[in-house]
Amino acid sequence: MDHLVLTVIAQDQPGVVERVAQCVNTHGGNWLESRMSRMAGQFAGILRVAVPSEARAELVDELQGLAAQGIRVLLAESGSEPSGGWKPIHLDLVGNDRPGIIRDITRLLTEQGVNLESLVTEVMPAPMSSEPLFHAEALLAVPQGLSLEALQAKLETLADDLMVELNLRAEA
Template identity: 50%
Template sequence: MQTHLVFTVIARDRPGLVERVADIIAGMGGNWIESSMARLGGEFAGIVRIGIAGESSDELVAKLRALSADGIDITLRSDQTGADVPQGAFAHLDLVSQDHPGILRDITRVLSEQGVSIEHLETEVAIGSMQGEALFKASADLRLPAGLEPADLSEALQETAADLMADVKLID
């Protein structure tokens, strides 16, 4: 029976990190299903989901954890036989605001209050092109709960966006 493992990986950024992890997984007959990885502040961090035969999962986990001797930290977060199929409508959120503390907190509070799940989130602070001021940018893929219309979510987000002086676009 196939087991799905979800784990995080973090290490000081250097060439060959992903190859080391992928080599162990492939060597054990595992299948790299999905991942999201990035270099952040000199560190390399990611989350990975793989599939592997159930009888091989303990050995694979041991081999991945042994990478800590080389400064590659692996943390197992789940061990499931399958993935839940997401329910509800899909929407995409784009946000731009002059940077200041609390923007993400305020926007995610609205999402939480509405029962919205964040499936993917990317954020950055970039220099604006005109005045050179710092801009906070966020892009998120969202899963709305059954019964929540994108227009209703957009209205709730716009109220908070006005307080933040942010430009928020919700695309369904």
């Protein structure tokens, strides 16, 4: 079996996922994992599929043909998963919204060799003041040699500069 990672982007409408799933199924493929979401009238998803090697070219052609229905599909080879030198850490961040929060946090994480596994962000009105409040939740892959305390200290210094609350916790 060949493993592919697909990125799907389309105007949000019923049936987008079903059309992609039908293509995968028609060619004997198996839908392994996915993350999908609707935002601002657009639908986007990333998924990993396995397909028999002999059906791969036909699957790719059919997925590319979905563009005629307004569904863009980008394909990449499935890479190998990182081996054991990582520990999962959850990051929660809340603060007044302002440009640059994600840029500054991800710069510090990159400098520490931390990989961003997943990230969900949103801006919502604060409960009492209705001021825009930025919230981020992330799953980090932290190198085994980097202690949670050392990462916390570096992030807290940045959090003070950004005026945000930041919490790290090891995955249970």
